[in-house]
Amino acid sequence: MSLKTRKSFQLGSLAKRNASDVLPLGDEHALQSAGAAFHALADTMPQMVWSTLPDGSHDYYNARWYEFTGVAEGSTDGEGWAGMFHEDDQPEAWKKWSHSLATGEPYEVEYRLRHHSGDYRWMIGRALPIIDENGEIQRWIGTCTDIEDQKRTALQNEILSQELSHRIKNIFAIVSGLISLTARADLAFAETARKLMERIAALGRAHEFVRPHTDRSRPKVDRMTLSTLLATIFEAYPAYSEGRIEIIGAEVPIDSKAATPVALIFHELATNAMKYGALAEPDGRVRLEVSEDNDMVCLGWGEFGKNAARVSSPAGFGTRLIDMAIKQQLGGSYERRWEAGGLVMQMFLKRNRLEQMA
Template identity: 30%
Template sequence: MDASTRPPLSAAHLSAIVENSSDAIISIDLDGRIESWNAAAQRIYGWSADEMVGRNVWPLIPEDRRDEEAAILERVRNGDLVSRFETLRLGKGGMEIPVSVTVSPIRNADGLVIGASKIASDLREQYDLRQELLQSQRHFAALAQNIPQLAWMADSKGWIFWYNQRWYDYTGTTLEQTQGWGWRDVHHPDHVDRVAQKVQHSWDTGEPWEDTFPLRGKDGNYRWFLSRAQPMRDKDGKLVLWCGTNTDITEEREANERIRMLMREVNHRARNMLSTIQAIVHRSTKSANPELEASIINRIGALSANLDVLSESSWAGADVTAVVRSQIEHLAEKKAQVTIKGKDGIVFKPAVAEALGLAIHELATNAEKHGSLSVAGGGVIVDWRTESGDDGDMFVLDWTEHGGPEVVPSDHEGFGSIILNRYPRMVMQGMSKVDFARDGLRYTLRAPLARMLANGLDIAGNPVSA
């Protein structure tokens, strides 16, 4: 049966469709009086059919929307269909309700317009979601446009499609100029290829990106920026977006350079002072006690070696490997008999590094004079590591001599013993042990790792547990 032969729907059937619709369906005459009011209209607006049928539609219309309603009625009188539009209507308590409305003319059997049918969809839920979205957008815009960094976003392939206003204010460019790979134009020619290669690696692998380089401002001058980008992934782990920032570190670099210059000057003067002290010791003893003179001068030299190592990091800390190597330099060709097997990447606080350096110097000097380094076939193994135990992570250093003459314990505690035994307790809160074994002296140092590390980090910047 096609549409032309299908019998028309009964009035009861049509009434049921209207009454069970989820949208408010209202009919009015050309003067705006309400003639029908379905259940959904009551649910949305709050008035019952008994309250509204026969009344004018104006109680539903906000004061500032009355011209809108008058224009709608005029179009309906002209036989026009008013397509879906969004507006506000009033509920029973006077609350404004966002709705989507379609208005159609109602015609009699002769085709004359005798009224209007209004179908209204409740938009409150969508409106709330839209408001939340707009609020989120406003929050994002407020954050993105007011952070001190230059900020940008790129798609999963690294194509940059958005910059914040600070980027444009600094570079003086437009999105058309710098979208995609256009940002290369504001990079310094000495750095751009390196930067592009490194960032492309991150685009390809999905690894976070970090680099430091100069960017040209709109005034033509370059400033240094620390730049980072993090990959954003969806719930399935697929990379969908990159978010990046450029932080101006020009003043910080300049301040650090001034500090480095000052530290170099201080270290230079400190070394000169140590040299002066060595000269004073030499002249004061006048070779009356050559052994004492050499001992004092060598220990001052150990302090100077520590100073050189710490100067490299501006006194932020010293790597254990660098400390050990610096304190065997005075052995000259005999340092070839020393085997270093320690764990790399352990950075100690300056005071700890100084104490360790003096201990290594003392051991090396004794080995050269009396121990395994006093003979051609002897040797030393210096090994250090970290160990986990009930007391937390510990730093353990072993100095093991072999192939030397038989070791004879000293019958008194000299300054060297103080350096080897008391310093670990005072500076490192650790313990030391000296074993005068027949085949060579063995010295072991154990101390809590967390107390010794520079800022609680290893050389790679990774936290080390206490």
């Protein structure tokens, strides 16, 4: 086999190439001329390997394909392969394959492929074009990789996650109920109980945003970011619907595990602003600015009012809660000061703690 031919068929790394990669080839019939060496290489791969002509007609499958499907050799050449897909997956597979043939873009799709037993197993199909020196597609080389076990595991984990999430919501409700009953029996506990129930409600809102969802229950956002989580937390405050709480700046991804400390921090800040700070006034407002600095995420909380009072007990429970969440759970630091309009606070959080907490 010539050096040129060997370079053309480095199939072992096919699935590892970037989406923009192509495989060079000068001879349209090099696949056939590669002979026994190529077929031996393809047949030893754990994936099913196939190739097509530029128009998408299949003209080669390795031994794994025939072992898996049990079909007669050559029976799935041309477009005969399409009948091997589950009928529900065929429209999407055809759509993506047609797009790749028309554009030359890499092909990738998940579908169910019929096993020789008659059962269907989930596969991920990928293909890259082989381009000649003139930029013309000579053929496509593709693989089918069995992902049935991963799909089953993912489904089981999703069901388990949804069940655990449902139980967590029930626990929030039970705890709030117990606190309410205790407060009614002990009036001296009423104010403390109210504050505690507000904090539990804030955690519940954060959990509702990040919990596993079905397509129907999922929040209508493209991805989970710090700004969208904060918007969910602030929805409980009238000042937010009135446009007096503003969130601006960078869209920083946030992991579900980081939602709890973030919810606690900003529940405390918003509640204190409603009681003592700028939001205690009809015209007072808050601006929260999100910015990025290398491996840190910076959050600037600024209150703007006319006669906001300074909190008399800066080392209270709420302050300790914020301190613990920022320093211990989010690996950050903060600075704060009181100005005429209310609290001004700068928080510096580790990006990796927000994006993925251990």
